[in-house]
Amino acid sequence: MNVMYLVRIFVMLTSTMLMPSWGDYVELGVCNRAKQISIINSGPKCAVRQTVVDLRQYFKNMTDVVQVIPSHAVVDRCSGGCSTNFPFTCQAKKSTSKSIDVMLTLDVWPYGEHSTVCSKVQVREDRECECDCAVKAEDCDPRIQYYEANSCSCVCMDMKSRNECVQSGKVWDSASCSCQCPPEAWQPCSTGYLFDMTHTCKCVAVALRASEGILAVVFILSIISTFSIIKGYQMYRNKTGLFRNRKSDNRHFEPDEEEVLQGEENDLNRTSLLTWTVKPVVTGLTLDITNNNEVKETSFHIDSEGAQHGNVGKE
Structure with a gap:
């Protein structure tokens, strides 16, 4: 440690001795008004x-x-x-x-x-x-900046973060209004590592940075899955939503006994009403079992009370 310390002191002294002074480039003198104009x-x-x-x-x-x-x-x-x-x-x-x-x-x-x-x-x-x-006013990001006409620049609104950044030894980026590591802290990283420009100013494992995002995604998916299961169970208990439609479909294809009886009664009523109002004459073929199975043509009609009239047959 002592040897390294002495080497640093020697480098600093050598740099100071070799560094040119202002006198090598400029000549300082009185600058009156006439000279300024x-x-x-x-x-x-x-x-x-x-x-x-x-x-x-x-x-x-x-x-x-x-x-x-x-x-x-x-x-x-x-x-x-x-x-x-x-x-x-x-x-x-x-x-x-x-x-x-x-x-x-x-x-x-x-x-x-x-x-x-x-x-x-x-x-x-x-x-x-x-x-x-x-720089124009439209060049500023209104979410984090405001336009300063006197300096023709975009100024960050969060001055507290800027002061904290400068006090910590980092560099404040006025374009993005973010705190970044100083250029002298930048360093190349080996395979599997990435330089952290905003927080640690060191090389960090890429898997470690990626795991934070993966955990966030897993957490959100877990919440969504839990909510879906609870909601589905509630619909099943209350026979609503998808379960209500399924019950309606089952009743449509498999009617119970009460619905069947009601349907037959409605069919009988419609048949009686048709017979009462139309009084059709029905002509058909009948089989006479008592007379050597001969086929006869029969004409008849049914009145409003269900009585059959006209039983005339032709062989």
């Missing part, structure tokens, strides 16, 4: 200028593109400073699209040959510029 006016103003643009960025998602010719183009873009309008930056107020002809060299797989095709790329070209905020 001269410095402000010497900087390039926000205006449209010719800017070199890399055209290869428009084809980065095309893996078969080997070369783009030309690789760069000159277009008009807004650039310059807004020193008198802090914190504004130079932004495009009006823009158009410029079409540029390019030649692409493609890699033909799997033959290893190259083919050349012509294409066009649309590049933004600015026409007017202004000093304005780069």
Whole structure:
């Protein structure tokens, strides 16, 4: 431990001795009002200028593109400073699209040959510029942020968590409003481990992180299953829901004795009513057993009281 401590002290002293001072780069002096105005006016103003643009960025998602010719183009873009309008930056107020002809060299797989095709790329070209905020109010997340116009930025609402994060030695991410580990704490992890960026700032087992989610899912499924069993038992006891429909179906296909008797009585009543009102004459064939089984044609009708009239037969 003592040797390592001495090594650290030696490294710190060596770094301090080799570190250049401000005097090597800048010269400090009096800055009066005239000097300040001269410095402000010497900087390039926000205006449209010719800017070199890399055209290869428009084809980065095309893996078969080997070369783009030309690789760069000159277009008009807004650039310059807004020193008198802090914190504004130079932004495009009006823009158009410029079409540029390019030649692409493609890699033909799997033959290893190259083919050349012509294409066009649309590049933004600015026409007017202004000093304005780069971050707008619509860029903020209203759930966790509010827009601060004076600083052109999105500010996190939970300032308490921010203060606790800074006091613990971690880094506060203003974009996501979350506490993260400092960059110097980042380290590669071996197989089966993952670096925890928000809590422990150490390598943790992937199975351990995944088990928390699995336990939550199992717990929710257990609650749903228990509720379903209890509800099903209640419906079975009260003969409701699915069990009520099943009882109705059984009664439809297997009527009890009382329903059968009631149905037969209704059929008899309908038959009597039909006989009383229509009084049909029935003609049919009868078999005379007493007369050598001869077949006779018989005509008769039935009156309202059920009496049969007319028994005339023909052999």
